[in-house]
Amino acid sequence: xxxxxxxxxxxxxxxxxxxxxxxxxxxxxxxxxxxxxxxxxxxxxxxxxxxxxxxxxxxxxxxxxxxxxxxxxxxxxxxxxxxxxxxxxxxxxxxxxxxxxxxxxxxxxxxxxxxxxxxxxxxxxxxxxxxxxxxxxxxxxxxxxxxxxxxxxxxxxxxxxxxxxxxxxxxxxxxxxxxxxxxxxxxxxxxxxxxxxxxxxxxxxxxxxxxxxxxxxxxx
Amino acid sequence: xxxxxxxxxxxxxxxxxxxxxxxxxxxxxxxxxxxxxxxxxxxxxxxxxxxxxxxxxxxxxxxxxxxxxxxxxxxxxxxxxxxxxxxxxxxxxxxxxxxxxxxxxxxxxxxxxxxxxxxxxxxxxxxxxxxxxxxxxxxxxxxxxxxxxxxxxxxxxxxxxxxxxxxxxxxxxxxxxxxxxxxxxxxxxxxxxxxxxxxxxxxxxxxxxxxxxxxxxxxxxxxxxxxxxxxxxxxxxxxxxxxxxxxxxxxxxxxxxxxxxxxxxxxxxxxxxxxxxxxxxxxxxxxxxxxxxxxxxxxxxxxxxxxxxxxxxxxxxxxxxxxxxxxxxxxxxxxxxxxxxxxxxxxxxxxxxxxxxxxxxxxxxxxxxxxxxxxxxxxxxxxxxxxxxxxxxxxxxxxxxxxxxxxxxxxxxxxxxxxxxxxxxxxxxxxxxxxxxxxxxxxxxxxxxxxxxxxxxxxxxxxxxxxxxxxxxxxxxxxxxxxxxxxxxxxxxxxxxxxxxxxxxxxxxxxxxxxxxxxxxxxxxxxxxxxxxxxxxxxxxxxxxxxxxxxxxxxxxxxxxxxxxxxxxxxxxxxxxxxxxxxxxxxxxxxxxxxxxxxxxxxx
Numbered sequence: 001x002x003x004x005x006x007x008x009x010x011x012x013x014x015x016x017x018x019x020x021x022x023x024x025x026x027x028x029x030x031x032x033x034x035x036x037x038x039x040x041x042x043x044x045x046x047x048x049x050x051x052x053x054x055x056x057x058x059x060x061x062x063x064x065x066x067x068x069x070x071x072x073x074x075x076x077x078x079x080x081x082x083x084x085x086x087x088x089x090x091x092x093x094x095x096x097x098x099x100x101x102x103x104x105x106x107x108x109x110x111x112x113x114x115x116x117x118x119x120x121x122x123x124x125x126x127x128x129x130x131x132x133x134x135x136x137x138x139x140x141x142x143x144x145x146x147x148x149x150x151x152x153x154x155x156x157x158x159x160x161x162x163x164x165x166x167x168x169x170x171x172x173x174x175x176x177x178x179x180x181x182x183x184x185x186x187x188x189x190x191x192x193x194x195x196x197x198x199x200x201x202x203x204x205x206x207x208x209x210x211x212x213x214x215x216x217x218x219x220x
Numbered sequence: 221x222x223x224x225x226x227x228x229x230x231x232x233x234x235x236x237x238x239x240x241x242x243x244x245x246x247x248x249x250x251x252x253x254x255x256x257x258x259x260x261x262x263x264x265x266x267x268x269x270x271x272x273x274x275x276x277x278x279x280x281x282x283x284x285x286x287x288x289x290x291x292x293x294x295x296x297x298x299x300x301x302x303x304x305x306x307x308x309x310x311x312x313x314x315x316x317x318x319x320x321x322x323x324x325x326x327x328x329x330x331x332x333x334x335x336x337x338x339x340x341x342x343x344x345x346x347x348x349x350x351x352x353x354x355x356x357x358x359x360x361x362x363x364x365x366x367x368x369x370x371x372x373x374x375x376x377x378x379x380x381x382x383x384x385x386x387x388x389x390x391x392x393x394x395x396x397x398x399x400x401x402x403x404x405x406x407x408x409x410x411x412x413x414x415x416x417x418x419x420x421x422x423x424x425x426x427x428x429x430x431x432x433x434x435x436x437x438x439x440x441x442x443x444x445x446x447x448x449x450x451x452x453x454x455x456x457x458x459x460x461x462x463x464x465x466x467x468x469x470x471x472x473x474x475x476x477x478x479x480x481x482x483x484x485x486x487x488x489x490x491x492x493x494x495x496x497x498x499x500x501x502x503x504x505x506x507x508x509x510x511x512x513x514x515x516x517x518x519x520x521x522x523x524x525x526x527x528x529x530x531x532x533x534x535x536x537x538x539x540x541x542x543x544x545x546x547x548x549x550x551x552x553x554x555x556x557x558x559x560x561x562x563x564x565x566x567x568x569x570x571x572x573x574x575x576x577x578x579x580x581x582x583x584x585x586x587x588x589x590x591x592x593x594x595x596x597x598x599x600x601x602x603x604x605x606x607x608x609x610x611x612x613x614x615x616x617x618x619x620x621x622x623x624x625x626x627x628x629x630x631x632x633x634x635x636x637x638x639x640x641x642x643x644x645x646x647x648x649x650x651x652x653x654x655x656x657x658x659x660x661x662x663x664x665x666x667x668x669x670x671x672x673x674x675x676x677x678x679x680x681x682x683x684x685x686x687x688x689x690x691x692x693x694x695x696x697x698x699x700x701x702x703x704x705x706x707x708x709x710x711x712x713x714x715x716x717x718x719x720x721x722x723x724x725x726x727x728x729x730x731x732x733x734x735x736x737x738x739x740x741x742x743x744x745x746x747x748x749x750x751x752x753x754x755x756x757x758x759x760x761x762x763x764x765x766x767x768x769x770x771x772x773x774x775x776x777x778x779x780x781x782x783x784x785x786x787x788x789x790x791x792x793x794x795x796x797x798x799x800x801x802x803x804x805x806x807x808x809x810x811x812x813x814x815x816x817x818x819x820x821x822x823x824x
Contacts, residue, residue, distance in 0.1 A: 004820020005805050007522055007613040015815055016530060018554030024541075025573040026554065047442065051391075055383060062384050092569060099566035105388045105408065108442050 023092040035090035039068065041113045041187045042097060045196040047106040048074065048081040055104050056083055065089060065097050069121075069184030080108065082196070084186045109196045117195075119187040122159045125169060128176040129154040135175055142168040153178060264433060267392075268293035268426035270399030271359065271419075272301050274434035278406040280330050282306060282321060282688050284314040286341075288334020289374060290361030293426035295332075306688070306718060308681065309710040311338050315345020316678050316708070317685030319354045319416075320645060320668045324689035326479070328355035328409040328417075335361045336374030339420075340381065344675055346416045347385040351672025352500060353477060355414035357405050358382075364424040365393070378420045387415030392425050399434025407437035412445035413564040414477055445563060449578035449585045457535075457559045457576035458592030464533035466602040467493045470516070473500025473671070474538015474562060478582030481505070481664040484537060487586055491596040494606045496524040498539050499656060500671045506662040513606060514615075517545040518808045519653040522613025522817055525808065527606050528553055529815035533597075535589075537561040538582045541571040542672060543811070551813035561585045613806070613819070615657055621775055624799035627651065627727045630778060631658040634697055634725055637782045641666060642695040643686050647679035647704025650733035653804040655699040666694075677707030680724060684711060687720045695786060696721065702728040702755050709758075712765040715791035723785045724793045726758050729800040737803045741824045762793035770794040 019027050021034050046052045053072050060067045068086040075082050087097055094112060101110045113119075125144075129135055129152060139146055139156045142164060148155040158168045162185060169180065189195040264270045271294055275283065284306045287295050298305050308314040311333040318329030333342045339360040349356040363372040379389045388408050392398040398421065405417040461467060469488050475481055481504045488495045488511055495505045496516045507514050516524035528534070534556040539545070546552040552572060560567070560574035561582055568577040578585050617628045631654050635642075644659055645668040646652040652669060661667055668686050670678035683698040690696055705726050715722055735750040759769030768788050770781045772795070785792040806817040809824055818824045 004823075005522070005613065005616065007819055010816040010818065010823055013526070013815060014530070015813070016555045019550045020552060020554055020573070022549060023573065024549050024552075024569065024571050026557075051379065051383075054380070058383055092573070096566065096570060099568075099570075103564070103566055105440055105443050 023090065025092070035092060037066070037088050037090050037093070039086060039088045040094055041117060041119060041185060042085045042087060042094075042101070042110060043113055043187060043189075043195045044083045044085070044101055044110045045075070045108045046081050046083055046104075047108065048079050049106060052081065052104075052106045053083070055106060056085075056101065059100055059104065060085075060097075063096070063100060065093065071184040071186045073186065082186075084184075086185045111196050113187055113189055113195065114193070117187050117189050119161055119185050120159055121162055121165050121183055121185050122157065123165045123169065123180060123182040124155055124157055125172050125177060126153050126155045126179040127172050128152065128178065131175060135172075138168075138171050138175075141171070144168065263431055264399070265429060265431065266293065266297065266426065267395035267398040267421075267428045267430055268297040270395070270430055270432060270434050271402050271421065271426060272297040272303070274399040274402035274406070274437075275303055275330060276301060277403065277434060278437055279327065283330040283332055284308055284317040284321070284685065285332030286311050286314060286334070286338060288338045288361060290335035290363055290423045291332060291338065291359070291421065292334075292361070293423060294359065294361070294421060305332075306684070306714065308684075309713050310708065311341030312344050312677065313681035313684070313708055313711045313714070315342045315356070315358065316348065316675075316681035317688075318356050318358075319345055319349045319352075320682035320685030321689045322349070322355040322414070323668050324643060324665050324686045326355075326477075326665070328357045328406055328414075329685060329689075330357050330359070332359045333361070334374065335363055335378065336376045338374075339376055339378040343381060343385065344673075346382055346418065348670050348673040348675045348678065349416040350385045350387070352473060352670070353414050354416070355410045356416040357402070357409050358386075358416060358418040359402065360418060360420050361426075362391070362420045362422040365422045366424070368422065379418070382418050385416070386418050389418040389420065391420045392422065395425050395428030395430040396432040398425050398430075399432065403434045403437040404440065407439045408443065411439050411443070413474070445581075446565075446579050447581045447584050449561070449580040449588055451588070453576055453578055454585070454588045454592050457578060458589055458594075460533055460557055460559065460576060461491070461493075461535065461589070461593050461597055462595050464597040465599060466530060466532040467491075467597050467599055468527050468531040468534055468556075469493045469495045470498065470528070470534060470536045470539060471495060471501040471504040472498045472537060472539025474582050475501055475504040476538075476664040478538055478563065480537065480582035480586050483583050483586040483590070487590050490590070491593060492599065492603060493535070493597070494527055494603060496520070496527060498542070498545050499669070501539065502656060502667040503661040503664045507660045508662060510607075511603075513610065515656055516814065518547070518810070519656065519804050519806065520545075520808075520814075521615055521657070522806045522819065523606060523609035525806070525814040525817050526609045526613070529813070530605075531556045533557055533559065535559045535561070536572075537586065538563075540567045543571070546571060547808045547814045548811045551815065619775065625772060625775055625778065625796065627654045627729075627796075627798045627802050628658045629775070630725060630727060630772070630782075630796050630798065631655055631699060633778050633782050634699065634723075634786075635659045637779075637786050638695045638697060639693070641691070641693070642697055643668060643690055645669065645679050645682040645686055645696065645698045647700045647707075648674045648676045649701040649704055650729075650737065650802070650804050651699055651701040651704070651727040653734075654727070657804075676701075676704040679704055680708050680711045680715070680722075683722045683724065684715055684718075684720060687722050695723065697786075698722060698724040700724055700726050701733060702726055702730060702758070703732045703752055705758065706755070709761070712762060712767055712791060712793070716766040719790050721789055722791045723788075724762075724791070725782070725785075726793065726795050727798050728755060728758065728795055729798050729802065730755050731800060733802075734804070740803075741809075741821060758793050758795035762791075768792035772796045
């Protein structure tokens with residue numbers, strides 16, 4: 001075919017040696033080329049109105065953010081709700097989660113919590129109760145409370161950090177776990193540190209500065 | 221029959237005639253309205269009247285839509301309004317027309333549709349406005365509140381459907397506040413990074429009585445826009461620019477939306493920095509200027525793509541680094557430190573990491589940068605290199621007399637036959653790329669196209685919207701493809717009814733040409749479903765609609781036919797039979813290296 005334009009062919013052209021990684025960052029041999037995903041907690045204060053949760057969850061699904069849990073509940077202000085999201089993403093992805101959340105008109109403020117923030121989850125664990133004494137002993141070990149019992153089953157409520165819940169479930173599994181229901185993580189910052197500011201003033205400025213939470217969050 | 225087949229109010233067409241010719245004098249029309257209503261407007265009595273009052277307060281002159289059952293109360297209120305409603309032949313056309321109106325005028329375009337199918341037909345146009353950040357307000361009818369959720373006749377969860385493709389949407393729930401909902405939608409659509417907003421209007425809410433006037437347009441308190449960039453980062457970026465050896469200014473659609481073209485021109489010319497544009501940025505910098513390297517990206521010029529690949533400092537303004545621009549991320553401007561100016565913080569480092577993130581209004585930030593840059597970069601060698609690339613990879617084509625007409629020739633002839641301020645709209649496909657490459661854009665808001673969404677069928681309806689937003693002396697040329705035109709050509713009925721001076725040039729190759737090009741390159745030439753040899757004769761079709769029809773088969777017909785079609789005062793369609801084998805080059809294969817663009821098929 002005759003079609004085409006003139007000029008040096010692709011292989012005759014100079015090509016720069018530099019490259020970027022998948023996240024669009026120029027690769028500097030001195031620093032790590034790619035960012036590994038890390039788990040973190042993002043807290044968002046939102047207007048308490050219908051549709052907010054679907055806006056937020058829709059945002060997560062259509063942008064393919066890797067979400068671990070999402071909880072929502074009312075706050076001290078009846079017009080506002082708090083959404084706590086646990087995500088596992090590389091740093092640029094976590095930045096995007098925050099920025100995209102801020103774009104939603106119903107979102108008042110968004111913040112990634114420090115690793116030392118208080119995080120709790122509640123789980124209801126229904127186990128076979130053939131050995132009720134042992135079940136009670138395990139429940140005690142995890143500060144669990146038996147909330148229902150029948151000749152065949154016992155349901156224990158456990159609250160705490162995610163690891164504690166996982167460990168409890170692990171231990172309970174020796175009795176045979178029938179059903180589990182978990183809430184996902186909810187969290188608040190420690191002390192006087194505000195979990196999410198009640199105004200949006202800080203948001204744009206933050207976007208200008210990159211924050212590095214190098215420390216991987218530990219559940220307490 | 222469905223309720224949405226309800227008739228258009230007859231009197232509306234009567235009042236049209238004198239206003240159409242007068243469309244470019246909106247101020248006069250508004251003043252007239254103010255004079256005749258010197259006692260002030262009548263108080264509102266219903267939700268629908270409040271909705272229309274909100275539109276009037278926002279200065280709306282045109283609204284594009286289609287009547288229907290659930291939206292009838294709003295249309296009833298429009299009956300007494302000075303807002304000119306343009307009834308479209310299909311809601312998709314209404315959304316595209318509103319979108320184009322927004323692009324050309326800078327003010328949010330308005331489209332209306334009824335519930336259910338009316339609303340879903342708007343979806344393509346809303347998604348298009350969302351991808352391209354065009355200001356637009358969509359008003360959709362909804363079934364009465366008591367039926368919502370019951371799968372009622374013509375019910376769709378419109379706010380649910382449009383959540384991912386709107387900047388914000390609202391389900392109106394109160395006749396007293398529905399007008400304010402519309403005012404807020406208006407304010408949001410145009411504020412900060414523009415985009416489409418939607419208000420869903422249940423019939424009982426618009427029919428409901430109220431005496432509440434809508435609030436003034438105001439964005440919610442939770443929506444804040446940062447105008448000025450962080451001065452420290454501005455200083456650091458300025459220093460980087462001063463020390464740059466190979467700087468490039470890359471202007472995106474945000475430059476045009478942010479009215480920053482002038483500031484960017486001054487900045488580039490003062491510091492002699494080569495300029496490339498993205499596709500939505502066409503017109504932000506005059507392409508006939510020496511510093512212009514024109515458009516970069518998949519079908520950008522070879523010189524723009526060489527410059528972007530080899531620059532050491534990339535100043536991206538109002539661009540979102542779309543994949544059609546960047547090609548593969550790994551090879552995009554791999555040596556460049558990136559200065560990124562954008563009003564939307566979420567665009568910063570989304571695709572390409574920004575070394576100097578400057579969040580703010582494009583014009584303001586460019587002015588900040590202008591103040592901060594004291595000395596121009598020493599880039600004489602770089603500029604010479606760019607000029608060298610310009611001659612190495614010049615945009616040229618062969619046009620032998622004895623062969624079918626080349627599309628590039630037609631685009632250039634159209635450009636020549638019209639003024640610098642002529643507005644080009646396109647569909648999506650090969651013709652769109654030729655219109656990018658071979659038209660010389662010099663002014664902002666003269667290029668209207670579907671960039672991010674790539675919606676075929678965009679050309680004609682957007683020409684209608686553009687025509688009504690444009691000045692009288694601006695020609696509106698729709699460069700379309702045969703496949704694209706076929707998708708929305710029922711809009712010709714609207715153009716004829718309104719006697720809109722639009723020239724449609726259909727670059728007809730009887731193919732879905734871009735698909736055919738890709739099939740030739742990547743699918744062993746298997747033309748699965750891309751062969752459109754069943755195309756109608758568009759010139760005759762145009763005549764059937766009451767428009768003027770022309771046909772071009774040979775080179776010697778091109779100039780005269782175009783002249784006649786452009787001169788015709790009304791809609792005209794030129795069926796241009798182009799070389800069916802013509803392809804678009806240069807081309808960066810999807811995800812490829814911009815610097816490795818192919819100049820011909822065998823280089824792919």
